Amino acid sequence: MADTPPSRPSRRGERTRESLLDAAEKLFAEMSFHGVTVRAIAKEAGADPALVAYYFGGKRELFDAVLERRGAVLNRYRIAELEEIEAHAGPEGPSPEEIITAFTHPLLELSATGGDGWKSYFSLIGQITNTPEWGGEVMSKYFDPIANRFLEALRKRVPEVTKEDLYWTYHFLSGALVLTYAETGRIDRLSGGVCRSTDIASIQERLPGFITAGFLNMVERRKAKEQS
Amino acid sequence: MADTPPSRPSRRGERTRESLLDAAEKLFAEMSFHGVTVRAIAKEAGADPALVAYYFGGKRELFDAVLERRGAVLNRYRIAELEEIEAHAGPEGPSPEEIITAFTHPLLELSATGGDGWKSYFSLIGQITNTPEWGGEVMSKYFDPIANRFLEALRKRVPEVTKEDLYWTYHFLSGALVLTYAETGRIDRLSGGVCRSTDIASIQERLPGFITAGFLNMVERRKAKEQS
DNA sequence: GTCTATAGCTTGATAGAC
DNA sequence: GTCTATCAAGCTATAGAC
Numbered sequence: 001m002a003d004t005p006p007s008r009p010s011r012r013g014e015r016t017r018e019s020l021l022d023a024a025e026k027l028f029a030e031m032s033f034h035g036v037t038v039r040a041i042a043k044e045a046g047a048d049p050a051l052v053a054y055y056f057g058g059k060r061e062l063f064d065a066v067l068e069r070r071g072a073v074l075n076r077y078r079i080a081e082l083e084e085i086e087a088h089a090g091p092e093g094p095s096p097e098e099i100i101t102a103f104t105h106p107l108l109e110l111s112a113t114g115g116d117g118w119k120s121y122f123s124l125i126g127q128i129t130n131t132p133e134w135g136g137e138v139m140s141k142y143f144d145p146i147a148n149r150f151l152e153a154l155r156k157r158v159p160e161v162t163k164e165d166l167y168w169t170y171h172f173l174s175g176a177l178v179l180t181y182a183e184t185g186r187i188d189r190l191s192g193g194v195c196r197s198t199d200i201a202s203i204q205e206r207l208p209g210f211i212t213a214g215f216l217n218m219v220e221r222r223k224a225k226e227q228s
Numbered sequence: 229m230a231d232t233p234p235s236r237p238s239r240r241g242e243r244t245r246e247s248l249l250d251a252a253e254k255l256f257a258e259m260s261f262h263g264v265t266v267r268a269i270a271k272e273a274g275a276d277p278a279l280v281a282y283y284f285g286g287k288r289e290l291f292d293a294v295l296e297r298r299g300a301v302l303n304r305y306r307i308a309e310l311e312e313i314e315a316h317a318g319p320e321g322p323s324p325e326e327i328i329t330a331f332t333h334p335l336l337e338l339s340a341t342g343g344d345g346w347k348s349y350f351s352l353i354g355q356i357t358n359t360p361e362w363g364g365e366v367m368s369k370y371f372d373p374i375a376n377r378f379l380e381a382l383r384k385r386v387p388e389v390t391k392e393d394l395y396w397t398y399h400f401l402s403g404a405l406v407l408t409y410a411e412t413g414r415i416d417r418l419s420g421g422v423c424r425s426t427d428i429a430s431i432q433e434r435l436p437g438f439i440t441a442g443f444l445n446m447v448e449r450r451k452a453k454e455q456s
Numbered sequence: 457g458t459c460t461a462t463a464g465c466t467t468g469a470t471a472g473a474c
Numbered sequence: 475g476t477c478t479a480t481c482a483a484g485c486t487a488t489a490g491a492c
Contacts, residue, residue: 013457031361034262038486048459053487055457123360130358132351133259135412136425144418167419168434172404174414179403184363186402190372191395197364206396206446213445214438221437241475266468276477281469283475460491467484474477 017055019045022117025066029120032127033063033134067128070121071142077106078146082153093157097212103150104177108204111181119183126182129174154215161219169215176207245283247273250345253294257348260355261291261362295356298349299370305334306374310381321385325440331378332405336432339409347411354410357402382443389447397443404435 023045027036038059042049056062081102085094094102110118128134151166183197195202251272255264266287270277284290309330313322322330338346356362379394411425423430 010457016457029360032260032262032359034260035361037484039484048457049486050459050488051457059486126358127355129414130354130407130410130412131260132257132410132412133263135410136414136417139412139414140417147418163419163422164430165434167415167423168431169438170418171407171415171423171431172435172438175404175407176400177403178407179358179399182358182360182363184358184360184367186357186364186367187395187399189364189368190375190398191391194391195395195399202392203396203399206393207400209449210397210400210442210446214442217441218434218438244475265466267466276475277468278470278477279475287468458492461489463486463488465485465487468482470481471479472477473479474475 016045016047016051019047020052020055020062021066021069024062025069025117025120025124028063028066029123029127032131038062066121066124067138067142070118074106074110075143075146077110078103079149081106082150086153093153096154096157096215097208099150099153099157100173100211100215101208103146103173104204104208107177107181108200111200119181122178122181123183126178126180129178158216158219160223162222165215165218165222169211169218172214173211176211180207244273244275244279247275248280248283248290249294249297252290253297253345253348253352256291256294257351257355260359266290294349294352295366295370298346302334302338303371303374305338306331307377309334310377314381321381324382324385324443325436327378327381327385328401328439328443329436331374331401332432332435335405335409336428339428347409350406350409351411354406357406386444386447388451390450393443393446393450397439397446400442401439404439408435 020041024036024041027041027044030036038052039049041062042052052059052062056065082099085098085102088094089098107122111122125139129139147170151170154169155161155166180200180203185197187195188197248269252264252269255269255272258264266280267277269290270280280287280290284293310327313326313330316322317326335350339350353367357367375398379398382397383389383394408428408431413425415423416425
């Protein structure tokens with residue numbers, strides 16, 4: 001009579017589900033969606049391949065679930081940082097560099113202290129962003145709301161910026177940021193070991209200032225051009 | 229007795245080989261290496277699947293041949309632009325923005341006037357750059373020499389820059405540049421049509437100045453920090 | 457919830473006719 | 475140089491036992 005409510009899955013089932021998500025996240029990050037098989041994911045998770053269908057429906061739905069899981073967490077974190085600096089700023093709002101830092105800093109923090117899962121997730125995002133197959137639709141779904149929130153804060157502080165300059169700034173920031181977290185080892189080779197892909201702290205130290213300077217320079221050029 | 233020399237392939241064979249390269253380039257760019265089958269490539273090329281083995285050895289070797297074909301052309305073009313601005317510059321060398329433009333402008337030019345093949349190639353490069361599976365090794369093979377040549381020109385003009393700042397600048401430039409040419413349609417959605425992924429001219433107008441400002445700002449911060 | 461078994465395809469590669 | 479035929483292996487997905 002007293003059945004376990006179906007909405008409250010058993011502890012074991014939940015653990016299996018999470019194992020599959022973890023394994024998929026890791027392998028998709030390493031080899032891309034098409035480079036990984038359901039069997040490989042199940043093996044990595046120590047579970048049966050049939051359970052992918054049981055829990056998610058299929059390979060593609062598992063992929064979506066991987067993206068879903070951390071997307072919401074990341075963006076809540078970003079919103080919290082943005083609201084924090086807005087609360088402490090004067091009526092003109094936080095500075096461009098504070099805003100850009102609020103956008104990038106959560107990635108650093110989660111990458112450094114969140115464990116390998118977060119690192120894999122960011123690496124996966126790096127690939128998806130640059131792939132026509134996913135980069136438009138999937139990325140928009142998860143990140144357009146936070147991007148618009150962030151660009152609105154920038155525009156409030158720098159009202160003379162044009163829409164085009166604002167969106168291209170986001171584009172350049174996005175490209176630099178996701179390549180960072182892809183951690184491909186490229187810069188390690190190029191620099192002969194002087195810089196390391198995994199040295200996220202070195203990037204966080206440089207990226208916000210770099211992007212802010214690019215952004216403000218773009219705005220200045222536009223204004224100079226319009227005066228002439 | 230008078231055989232056709234084996235080193236001089238027939239016109240028809242050469243055309244088939246090129247068709248396979250074109251088809252592979254297009255499909256790899258759209259769906260990544262693992263997302264494309266040899267059969268699909270052959271169909272797109274209007275050739276028989278067995279010819280992939282005949283001309284290239286296998287799928288992976290075809291992939292390498294796709295990267296090889298345009299890599300050398302692109303980098304010769306970049307070297308030519310760099311040498312041109314160096315020839316016209318004073319003893320202090322060309323400005324940072326001229327140097328960065330020499331690095332990015334050939335992509336714009338080839339993307340705009342080189343046909344769909346070049347567009348596919350750049351899109352493919354965008355994906356590879358952000359994928360751990362290829363982004364370290366393959367990219368280094370084709371682009372480390374040109375990257376070092378370019379960074380050397382920057383260092384000559386701004387000798388006080390540190391090695392680390394130089395390589396991270398390349399990293400940020402690289403990320404922004406390859407996302408641009410991936411043309412995923414993301415910014416079209418985000419901006420509600422105000423900006424278009426395919427509007428390479430708008431990017432070329434903004435990217436060199438953006439990166440230059442970021443670079444010079446990084447150098448200035450370093451100097452300010454060391455004085456304190 | 458988990459697993460076995462397997463259906464039904466598709467894969468990359470190749471041997472050999474033309 | 476091109477194509478047919480085919481192989482062994484691997485794929486996703488699913489039906490059904492436990």
